[in-house]
Amino acid sequence: MTKAIMIQGAGSNVGKSVLVAGIARACVKRGLSVAPFKPQNMSNNAAVTADGGEIGRAQALQARACGLAPQIDMNPVLLKPETDTGAQIIVQGKRVGTLKARDYGKHKATLLPAVLESFYKLSQGRDLVIVEGAGSPAEVNLRDGDIANMGFANAAKVPVALIGDIDRGGVIAQLVGTHAVLPPDDRAWIKGFAINKFRGDPTLFADGMTAIADHTGWHPLGILPWFADAWKLPAEDVMDIASHGKGKFKVAVPRLNRIANFDDLDPLSATPDVSVEIIAEGRPLPGDADLVIIPGSKSTIADLAYFRAQGWDIDLMAHIRRGGRVLGICGGYQMLGKHIIDDEGLEGPPSRVDGLGLLNVETVMRPQKRLALSDATYLPTHDPVSGYEIHLGTTTGPDCENAWLAVDGIPHGAASANGRIQGCYLHGLFAADAFRGAYLRHCDISISDYRYDDMVDATLDALAAHVEQHLDLDALLTIAAAIEAPATMS
The missing domain is CATH 3.40.50.880 (Class I glutamine amidotransferase (GATase) domain)
Structure with missing residues (x-):
């Protein structure tokens, strides 16, 4: 029986992509067969699959964490911005056209069947599918026809763990505010929450965790300290690329x-x-x-x-x-x-x-x-x-x-x-x-002996250990629910 859990963020850049990679590698080390999935991504940093399709680069890293080759079903909808108001639309690896943002808002609901088809196909023979949301479910102005966050969670019946970013400040408001603005049907899918990018002594935020749990009723899943080696993993945003040495x-x-x-x-x-x-x-x-x-x-x-x-x-x-x-x-x-x-x-x-x-x-x-x-x-x-x-x-x-x-x-x-x-x-x-x-x-210039792929894999292993230590992975896996594929897809 394949289970699924969805990792959503209380805002953009809360660390969802890296966290999914870490959870995936940790679950693989526990002996589970795992696949990553992101219904909709927006990025010009794409990866090419063996069958000539393209998906978001973050899903390629997550696939690597799972020990898998990138597949088009891991990211069935990819938006590649061409202008400030329009993007190329990639569906199941192939370009289907270019739409203005307003037109895409009207069109996105028609992509849900393709998203679900890829999700159910990817789940075959797996123990666990880890789904990554996009942006934040609190963007309720985008809820109509949504396929990236709660629209997908509702359609596929996948429970959600919500991640807050304490490094930006105001993390209690991020999470409690998300609870406040979500309609009850969406709110019900969120089963737990975690805090990411904590610097310092996590015990100092114990009262904060209690406050969030009291206001939301969600299960606290842990406080993840800042993962200092995240820079060693392939970057999703170009501004995250930074050399850490004083190279000559x-x-x-x-x-x-x-x-x-x-x-x-x-x-x-x-x-x-x-x-x-x-x-x-x-x-x-x-x-x-x-x-x-x-x-x-x-x-x-x-x-x-x-x-x-x-x-x-x-x-x-x-x-x-x-x-x-x-x-x-x-x-x-x-x-x-x-x-x-x-x-x-x-x-x-x-x-x-x-x-x-x-x-x-x-x-x-x-x-x-x-x-x-x-x-x-x-x-x-x-x-x-x-x-x-x-x-x-x-x-x-x-x-x-x-x-x-x-x-x-x-x-x-x-x-x-x-x-x-x-x-x-x-x-x-x-x-x-x-x-x-x-x-x-x-x-x-002659450079030091250095093996890039080995470093990436070692960093994924370190990230998995970080997740095991600071996230209640047992509780997260308990929250995950069995995937109920339609009879025509089972």
Whole structure:
């Protein structure tokens, strides 16, 4: 019999994604077969599945915590913002269109059958499915047609544990306020609560736990102290990427307005000899950077205009004159070329724009999205690389003759004649330890021996131990309820 529990938050960024990963790994260590599930996610940081679909990157990390490969059913609805008011809609791994936020609000209820289909399919043969909510159920203005929080809990009959973030302050109001605004039918699904990100002595909040329980009637599940090593896990938000060492090799990354698939940066930011700095709007690219990485983008042409509006194009030219290196990945690769052509208006109004002109290539946007897991080789040293591609557009031109990767045996990427400016479509390449070391040696730095994947798994194990120590996992599993799949899906 498969059981399910849903982890919802009393606000955004309360740590749900990391907590679900920790609970999942802890349950796996107890011998349970576990799968993660998030009905609806909003993120441009996507993961590619083996069958050519895409899901939120956080669900890929949770799958790893469960010892599973990412599957499209783990995140059946993914919203990828393209503008301030509209997003691309991915359903069960595939793009179905682009909608304005107001139109999506009317459309989302029609996606519930697909969400439930994926949920029931994923539950087959499992002991436990851990469901992650999105945002907060207290956003009652979004309740009509909801599939992300209480709408899903009601439809699938899944009990809820509500998480509050004490680091932001006002955690009693977060939880008691959520109880106050929820209608009785929704409130009834919440069976317990926990406090996350506590700093200091947790016993000092004992009276706070009692106050919340008295006001809500919910079962207290524990106080989780701040997990200091969370930074070692792949980041869901680019601003969570921060190097914790004073690396002698400095990487500068402009934060594009629609930055996407920036997981390339996680292994670099965790490398002891490397310092990664995310450059926010209004700041210049630092003059002491050794390498500038222009990351992926959900809207390449719009982000190229944004790049120029910050004056980063001028900073980049100065960086190159000083002998600095440049790497463009996916959308960043497209920006480095001479032209970007989008006659069909796939990423906005039909347009043709000049790129930065640093590589002698041009990109033509085409409607067929490339979604693939790829095995590659770093041509200078023949070190193996594994990664993924997720992009519109085809890039061609003379500098493609200077390919520095081979993807599935085919030359890939482009480079300037002196090799100091490079571009490619392959994401995730820096997770390969041998490649990362070889690439940085070509940038004139030798790095310490360091195994990225081993570190991530060790951190997940430490997170699981943290959860076992501070969360009443036995009570949480008692709260979980058996999944009642319709007869047609059982």
